[in-house]
Amino acid sequence: MTTPSTPTPASETSTSTAASETKPTPRTTTSWLRDHSELGVCALLLALGVLVLTDALTMDVDITQRGPVGPKTVPxxxxxxxxxxxxxLAVDVLRGGRGQAETGEDVDLTEPADWRTVALLSGVFLGSAVLIEPLGFPAAxxxxxxxxxxxxxxxxxDRDPLIAAVLSLAAYALFDKLLGVPLPGGPLMGVL
Structure with a gap:
């Protein structure tokens, strides 16, 4: 036997439907910033541009200019x-543009970042920056x-140190000897 269901009044149905339709989903500042996170890149580019322009326009140049392009032009x-x-970029982001996700065929986006390699590369770079003055450019x-x-x-x-030494000496010879960019030679250049 089926039991008769009690009919719902039409006024209750329309009220509950209208209430659910008029309730907007809350939009917080955090979710807006998450949706427009590319604006951080815009802010970084803006700050970098202001820094470059400030440095370029306040540059004290003692060299007489010999043409239409001086040392301030490129900066x-x-x-x-x-x-x-x-x-x-800011206009594009505010109009709803979004950057494409990385789709490189050799990149597995499910794998975590390799922070060990990043730390090793950072340490090597900083170490060579510290050692360039006492050891010279070829050794560092x-x-x-x-x-x-x-x-x-x-x-x-067996191979990597030899290749590294050849590359370093070639870069030193190119910049210091051929292009005239003075690089510290260090104690080894006094012997050679």
Whole structure:
């Protein structure tokens, strides 16, 4: 036997439906910022552009200019470019544009970041920056190249130091001898 159901009055049905339709989902500041997180990149580009322009415009230049392009031209163009890109990106983000997710075929987005490699590379870079003055560019550069190869997974102890030394000496010769960019030679250059 079926029991008769009690009919719901039409006024109750329309009231409950209307109440659920008019209730907006709460939009918090945190969710808005999460949806527009690319604005952080805009802020970074803006700050960098202002810094570059400030440095370029307050640059004290003692060199007489021998043409239409002086030493301030490139930094001013780069600073203006940074400000322009920041403004265009901000407009795009505020209009609803979103960046594409990484879709590289060799990138597994489910794997966590390899912080060990990042830490090793950072340590090698900072170590070579500290050692460049006392050891000179050739020795510090060789340690940088060898350390970077090791941090990225190469374990060829018979080959990597030799390649690192050749690369470092070639870079030193190119910049110091051919291009005239003075680099610290260190104690090894006094012997050679």
């Amino acid at each position: 001013v163009v780069v600073g203006i470019g940074l400000l322009l890109v920041a403004a265009l 550069g060789a340690l940088l190249f060898w350390g970077a190869a090791y941090a990225l997974g190469s374990r060829r102890v």
